[in-house]
Amino acid sequence: MNYRRQAWMSLVMNLVVCGSAFGQMIEISGRVTSQAGPPLPGVTVRIRGTDTATTTDGQGRYSLAAPRDGVVVFTLTGYRGIAEPIRGRSTLDVALEPAIGPLPDTVVTGYTTQQRANITGAVATVDVTGLSRQTSTSVLQRLDGRVSGMTVENSGSPGSRTTIRIRGMTSFHDNDPLYVIDGTPVQESYLNWLSPDDIEAIHVLKDASAASIYGSRGGNGVVVVETKRGRPGPRRATLDVRTGVATPVRGYDDFLILNALDYFGVVKAAYRNAGLAVPTNIYGNDTLGNNPSVPAYIWPNNCGTTPCNNVDTTTYSYPDNLIMPGSPGTNWWDAVFGTGHYADANLAISGARGDNAYHASLNYFDQTGTAAYNRLQRGSGRVNTSFTQGRLNVGEHIAVSRERGYGGLDDNALGENNIIGKNMLQQPVVPVYDVGGNFASGKASGLGNMSNPLKVAYFGKDNVTTTDRGFGNAFAVLNAGRGFALKTQFGIDAARAAFRGYSPATPENSEPTTIDAITERDGRATDWTWSNTLTYSRTTGQHHVSALLGHEANRSKSHFEERSCANLRGPLGAPCDPSTANVSSADAKWELLSFFGKADYEYAGRYYASVTLRRDGATNPAAERRWGTFPGFSMGWRAFPNFMLRFGWGIAGAQPIPSARIFNGSGGGNTFPQWEKNRSMNVGMDLAMWDGRGTLTVDVYRREADSLWLAPTVAHAGKMRNNGIDFSLGYQGTLGATAFSVTFNGSHYRNTVLRIDALGTESFFGPVALRGQDPVVSMVGHPIGAFYGLVADGFYMDSLDAAPYWAYGARPGRIKFRDVNNDGAITAADRAVIGSPHPDFSAGLD
Structure with a gap:
């Protein structure tokens, strides 16, 4: 119940x-x-x-x-x-x-925007949603493999320079593209101050029909960057925090001999094959190389023909009496490289309502490199706003940053004074430290001429670079009615960089330096740009016409100071030898005045035409040649709704000569004889498939650069050509309820030097020589920067095979070099082009 x-x-x-x-x-x-x-x-x-x-x-x-x-x-x-x-x-x-960030419908192609479907030049847009999956100091590093025809190289050291090449090289000096950020041009190859989290869109203008609107600075292509604006809707605040680790893979230790006795085996074979006595001062072997052993000490090494095994370590004194033990096998790669860490935090707030829009952000980035004692820190802030009152829209884009870098790979140094290169080839019998805990090296005869790479990294931590940057612009746009709009924009780029460095003495080296030194550098640069444009747009029936007229003025000023002093008498900061003090300074000034115009025509959504003309006058060229004209035009035919053919031709230029970037190592002050001109022809097609889910873009091009500048004393008439092809194949779809996209792009080009100057010069070496050798040459009929040396033709099999060239070092087991000029001798006269630095094929999968 x-x-x-x-x-x-x-x-x-x-x-x-x-x-x-x-x-x-x-x-x-x-x-x-x-x-x-x-x-x-x-x-x-x-x-x-x-x-x-x-x-x-x-x-x-x-x-x-x-x-x-x-x-x-x-x-x-x-x-x-x-x-x-x-x-x-x-x-x-x-x-x-x-879920998949679509590519924007409009593309910034130079002072104006254009519908993506109507573009007739070679223009690529980067899917910026994919960039957030990577971590790097500079957004430029994240572009690797994402744009067909564009290569990206970086040393891997946090904050180091990123080298971008668009469709190869066509100049003996500067091949960097022009960067345009929110409409303000920037001529540099770092962009570390620009937080990747602030970027809304990136467009790459690859051919001169698209880049000629930038005239004398568009010859190497243009990368247009737009930063984030406020979006319609309620206020949105985001906090993104990322952290992680990075570990190098496939390092030098993959191919270096790490065991001291195994290394000796190679040395022994080399001497025996040459018929020479095997050295005995390191491993205690006989002259035939028998009975070697790891020595107790590799320095001192003054005990006759055998290593010194009885050394009184109490007599050790740095730097006058060094004692270095022998090592059974030092892994120099592991000694220098390990796990790096990074932390990246970005706070942003944005919104738009009615007549105003805003986006503000703060970013902090901290990365330790995989190389020892290498670090970069950056803090940045940005404010982008716009306000509309009737027909008037005004706003600004402002960014400030400070970055500080410690050590790492020197952007302008080769292997001689870096942590990799020849220093990483230190023999495995050499220890990292001597008996007193100071850095060791191969001081004894037969141990090479390297510096301890960990020592280079350790003292690199005292090489500190601090860079402050202020970049931005203010703009006003007036909608004048009847299709007309007026815009004025003033942009400024102000930077200050300071370097403080220390170079230690190296008494442990076989070629020792006994003095240390300090170096200070300070540089300041200010660049402003003022542009004014009038645009017109009108649609009548099936006809659409748009036009642009513009004027732009640029001024750049820079000041540089360097101070150095050697032979410090005490710790860092103590007085130095005044007789070694050196102070130098340099100033530079550059101005550019431009007038430009552009007209676009479209009929019935099937036929397209575009014409561009720019006239630049600058203070760099010789007085009688300060003005240059840069035209361009392109056409397009949409044969079917999903298929378009394009053709473009144009001339763009190059005129600033970056400091320390001249290809042959020479400079010419702030002036040069005349403009370099880059003529480009491009034929392309765009195809959409499977209801727009699949896309294919193919471009075939020829770039021909003329009036190339080599050096002040050389006639200004070099010529170079690139022929190539770019393609991009993409697909967007769904897998169940998950959306995905994949893009494969590839490119190939062939570079040829057609002429070096008007004097008949056939070749020149550079940019640097290595110990009296010239491994790099630019030669008529071959690629720029080709590898140059003796031509390997197998190995000498026995004494009879080596006999004809015995007097020139031929021995059984050694590399056989070809007698190119058939004079019976192997000499420098037999050197030839043996390779190209340009890739046969570049590809990326995103």
């Missing part, structure tokens, strides 16, 4: 609860759109925790009954789902964000 009463009471209570729940149901409705604005049909609208669901109609509208305190979940394949609390509201409008 009690059980029956409890059952009835439970039934009554359930009915009461259910009645109460049904009493709280309300009817809700709304509209679902994409963040770009268009409505989204087919969105699933579901009440969380129930089976109640519906889908949006063709206008993105929906309606359904839901609890007043429920949560509505919106999902659509290809978009990020969101959950929205009802909170008693009867209307609920939402905007979904694409």
Whole structure:
């Protein structure tokens, strides 16, 4: 009887609860759109925790009954789902964000924007959503493999220079592209001050028909960067924090001999094959190389023909009486390289409402390199705002940053004084430290002429570079009506860099230096740009016309000071030998005045034409040749809705000569004879497949640079050519409820030096010589920077095979070099081009 009463009471209570729940149901409705604005049909609208669901109609509208305190979940394949609390509201409008960031519909191609589908030049757009999956100091490093025809190289050291080449090299000096950030040009190859988290879009202008609008600075291509603006909708605040580790793989220890006795075996074979006595002063072997052993000490090494095994370590004194033990096998790669760490934090707030939009951010980045004692820290801030009042829109983009780098790889040094290169080839019998805990090296005869790479890294920590940067612009745009708009923009780029470095003495080396030195460098640069443009756009029937007229003025000033002093008498900061003190300074000034115009025509969405003309005058060229003209034009034919053919031709130039970047190592002050001109012809096609999910872009091009500048004393008439092909194949789709995209791009080009100067010069070496050798040459008929040396032709098999060239070092087992000039001798006259630094094929998968 009690059980029956409890059952009835439970039934009554359930009915009461259910009645109460049904009493709280309300009817809700709304509209679902994409963040770009268009409505989204087919969105699933579901009440969380129930089976109640519906889908949006063709206008993105929906309606359904839901609890007043429920949560509505919106999902659509290809978009990020969101959950929205009802909170008693009867209307609920939402905007979904694409799961795969679509490429923008408009592209900045030079002072104006253009519909992507209507572009007739060779222009690529980077999918910036993929950039967030990488971590690096500079956004330039994250472009590697993402744009066909563009190569990206970096030493891997945090904060080091990033070398970008667009469609190869066509100059003997500067091959860096021009960077344009929010409409303000920047001529550099670091961009470490620009936080990758602030970037909205990146466009690459690869051919002269697109880049000629930038005239004398667009010859090497143009990279256009747009930073983030506020988006319509409520205020949005984000905090992104990333941390991780980096470990080098496949280092030098993959191919270096790490065991001291194994290394001796190679030395022994070399001497025996040459018929020479094997050295005995390190391993204690006989002259035939028998019975070697790891020595107790490799220094001192003055015990006759055998190593010194009885050394009184109490006599050790640095730097006058060094004692270095022998090592059974030093892994120099592991001694220098290990695990690096990074931390990256970005705080951003943005929004747009009515007549204003804003985006502000703070970023902190801290990375220790995989090389010892190498670190970079950066702090940056940005504010982008715009305000609209009637037909007038004004705003600004402002960024400030400070970065500080410690040690690492020197951007301008080769292997002679770096942590890798020849120093990493230190023999395994050499220890890292001597008996006193100071750094050791191969001081004894037969141990080479290297420096301890860990010592180079250790004292590199005292090489500190601090860079402060202020970059930004202010703009005003007036919509004058009837298709006309006026824009004025003033941009400024101000930078200050300070370097403080210390060079230690190296008494442990076979070629020792006995003095140390300090060096200080300070540089300041200011660059301002003022541009004014008038644009016009009109559509009549099936005809669309747009035009641009513009004027731009640039001024750049820089000041540089360097101070050094050697032979310090005490610790860092103590007085030095005043007779070694050296102070130098340099100033530079550069100005550019430009007038330009552009006209675009479209008919019926099938036929396109574009014409560009720019006239530049600068203070760099000789007085009688300060003005240059740079035209360009392109055409397009949309043969089918999903297939377009393009053709472009243009001339762009190059005129600034970067400090210390002249190819042959010589400079010429602040002036040069005339403009370099880069003529480019491009034929391309764009194909969309499978309802737009697949895309294919192919471009075939020829770049021919003329009037190339080599050195002040050489006639200004060099000529170079690149022939090549770029392609990009992409697909976007879904796998179940997961959206994905994949893009494969590739490129190939062939570089040829056609002429070096008007004097008939056939070749020149450089940029540097290595110990009297010239391993790099630029020669007519061959690629720029070709590898140069004796031509290997197998190995000498026996004494009879080596006999004809015995007097020139031929021995059994040694490399056989070809007698190119057939004079019966192997000499420097037999050197030839033996390779190219330009890749046969470059590819990337994103």
